[in-house]
Amino acid sequence: MLEKILPADIFNILDKYVNFSCINEIRLRVDKPIVLSIGSQKFFLSSHGTTGNLKEAIFTSKTVLEDIVFRASECSIYSVNEQIKRGFLVTEGGVRLGLGGDLIEEKGQIKTLTNFNSINIRIPHEIKNCSLSCFDYILENNKILNTLIISPPGAGKTTFLRDFICQLSQRNYAFNVLVLDERGEIDLGNKGCIGNFADKISFAPKKIGFENGIRSLSPNLIVTDELGTEEDVNSVLYACNAGVSIMASVHSDSIESFLKKSSFEKIINEKVFKRFIVLSLRNGPGTLEGIYNENLSRLGGKTWR
């Protein structure tokens, strides 16, 4: 997919000198050097691969950034404007472009994002069995416990969720799984695996996704990424009251900082989530810091990194 969106010269360097499976992010900023995130380290991109020397780094221009967004939208920005308004763009294969630029607002409503000045290309990875160390903690008496994955950005929340759905399918747990893929990142299409028992609603706001999904697809488990607002929390409560298990993720660097989030007060107090899995970047993306129960007692934690 990167071949389609990146300019030929940049792609050729990456293809020739850098192992794609190691890259987590490619950051492009107007008149700034291209930065690659490999593991937990950052490098500049030079004409001979990666470098730490700024003088050798390749710089990008505004035209290059605009061209990348244009290509990522399959030459039709209007068709992905709803995503662009929310600051991202997901291409085929789950590659997500985080966008920075000028937000155009009219009568209190965001119209679009223009004058792109930075792009963060996040490359999804399928890390097989990365959820296995937590699997037995999540499943109890043939029931999936409500689970929240807590981690800072880029630490492997989505990869974990994707693998967990896949593991369920591989182990013939025929739960009807509903994947609420708000940003189109969980399912990687042909490349990824969401198993044989999963339905998917993509690019829908969580509230609509939860309501419509429960009504129309009667799932046993709803898997969704990045809970954030109070509305998301209410949607989770709605699903729990309907008897549906939840597996979700949230941005936070530790369980302590998560507990301070006011929007989650309700579900913390009501002990909606029975398992908390904390991931970090300490030993690279996907470092398992711990598994906790609803009383926040530590149950376990092995690393898959």
Add this chain to the structure above:
Amino acid sequence: MKIYQDLGAKLGGKMKIIIIAILSLVCIFFGLKFYTKYKKRKNFFDALVYLCQKFDVEINFSRQRVQNIILSLDEKIKQNLCGLDKNFLQCLENKESLEKQKLFENLSFLNEDEQNNIFLFFKSLGRSDMENQLKEIKNFEKKFGDFLSSASLEFKKYGKLSLKLGFVACLLVVVIFI
């Protein structure tokens, strides 16, 4: 001597017929050529206006991608676009920046102003949000509509006239030589 005169007369007669035939064909050819040129222009702008309308509808209702819209055009429309669609798609597929020379390859019947407007239209495709894209398309549709009106007028005036003139010239040649 008489035999030579007869032969000369016979050959002269044949030559005359051949010259008349060649000149007649040349007259008809030029008549048809101008007629085709004007017709091609008219059909081209007709197809371009249709393309704008199709973009308008498809973007409005299904937010189809630019490439899909062009690929789903009728064969007749594609034919009338005289390869403009193919040139544009090729630029997109090859990740090349859109250039006038490539876009108007094999399209010699357009003048500078027309080329500039068509170039701007294709350059703007897929570059903005829906609202602005539709506004742009409407604007270009109007512009191409104007081109179509003048091309239709030219076709009526000069296209048919040149065809008739071709035939008249052909008849004149026949009359003069006979």
